[in-house]
Amino acid sequence: MIDVNQDLRQGMKTERAASAPRYSIVSTMYRSAGFIPAFLSQCLEALRAIHCEDFEIVLVNDGSPDESLDVALAARAQIPRLVVVDLSRNFGHHAAMLAGLGAARGERVFLIDCDLEVSPGVLVELDAKLNETKADMVYGYQEARKGGRFEKLSGGLFYKGFNLLSDTHIPENVATERVMTRPYVEALLRMGDKNLFLAGMMSWAGFKQIGIVVKKKQRDGRSTYTLRRKLSLLINAVASFSAKPLMWLFTGGLCVTGLSLAYVVYLIARKIFFDDALLGFTSVMALTALSLGVTTTGLGLIGIYLGKVFSQVQNRPTYIVRGIHGRD
Known part of the structure; x- marks a missing residue:
């Protein structure tokens, strides 16, 4: 399948080589x-504070339902080096x-943000x-998370959960804000991940x-990162960077199988040596429910990984650019 954005990035790379500003500031709009x-x-x-006159500002409109695109396009009248993707x-x-x-030069x-x-x-x-x-990337992180108790707790659990379940370690409370070199x-951009989690990729x-x-202050208005989106991001992040959950599932399955066999041996021994009736309906149902729960969870986990593989092999572009304003 032809990757439209790969061709676009190749063209942008050629353009960057011809005329690369000293700095690109990149942000997204939603x-x-x-x-x-x-x-x-x-x-x-x-930019004035670091004495940088050779720059561009790249704003990406991520399908924003408000007037973000119109406001950004209007700002180009005062800032000619503003590029709107x-x-x-x-x-x-x-x-x-x-x-x-990909658009930054x-x-x-x-x-x-x-x-x-x-x-x-x-x-x-x-x-x-x-x-x-002389680093390749300098990133920002929060010494203490901002917000209320729930925001602090959920944010902290996200990073702890990812680092526990993943083979890739990311700094806790890392922020979006960072400066990166061109290499x-x-x-x-060469990594080619379709299941994106940039903090992990970085x-x-x-x-x-x-x-x-x-230092991060509380934003005006409601954050678009709800608890549901954080949980979804955590699942996507872990499934994209680690096979540990599958290994834990295998180990858990072995443990449940071993315990089940031991319980069967125990019931048979009671029958042989004490002439007890096999312990009845409650025990059987408990074991059945436990086995069903483990099986269902395992199938769901495998399904998540298969979904990630499916997305990757489809090779669809991770985004489609409708237009770029401010670049000839």
Whole structure:
């Protein structure tokens, strides 16, 4: 199958080689109309602070149902180096971020959410750390999670759950905000994952990575990351990066089988030596229910992995670009 986005990325790669700005700032838009003007203003301030005049700002419209696209296009009148990538529909945050990285041409790429939970001014610290350490990627993380008790608990459990179940370790409380070098970004784009979990992909890619503490404030408005979406992301992330659950399922199945055989031997021994009637209906139903539960869970887990394999071998693009505004 022809990968439309692969051809598009190849064309963008050729274009980058011809005219690569020093910095690309990449962000995604979904219900972001109210944030964009302030976000763009703060981005320009951050670029001035690091004395960067050769830049581009790439905003990816992830099928936003509000006026985000119109607001971004209108802002191009004041910011000619603003590039707007319009996706054909909502593909999700991670696919939209990957689309932005694919469109970015900069020698360095600053990835950030536009909801102003983290100020674009953090670019100053990230850029300084990258210069100081000669790292390939400097990422931000929260020293203590923001929000209420539920948000802190669910966020903490997400990272602990992923690191427990996965062979790939990601820093706890890692933020979207990070600065990356061009070789590192190109490595991410070559990975070809269809089941996207960028935090895992970024850790798996290797290179020299360094974290610094960033401060996140509570965003205005309701977050689009609900508990259901967090659970879905956790399942997708673990299934994409680890076979540990399958190994644990196999081990659990062996344990249940062993216990069942031992119980059967116990019942037979009671019959032989004590002439007891075989323990009745309750015991049989309990064992049946336990076996059925383990079997159903196992089939469901295997189904998740088969679904991931199916998505990968389909080789459909992870996103489709409807149009790019601001680039000839």
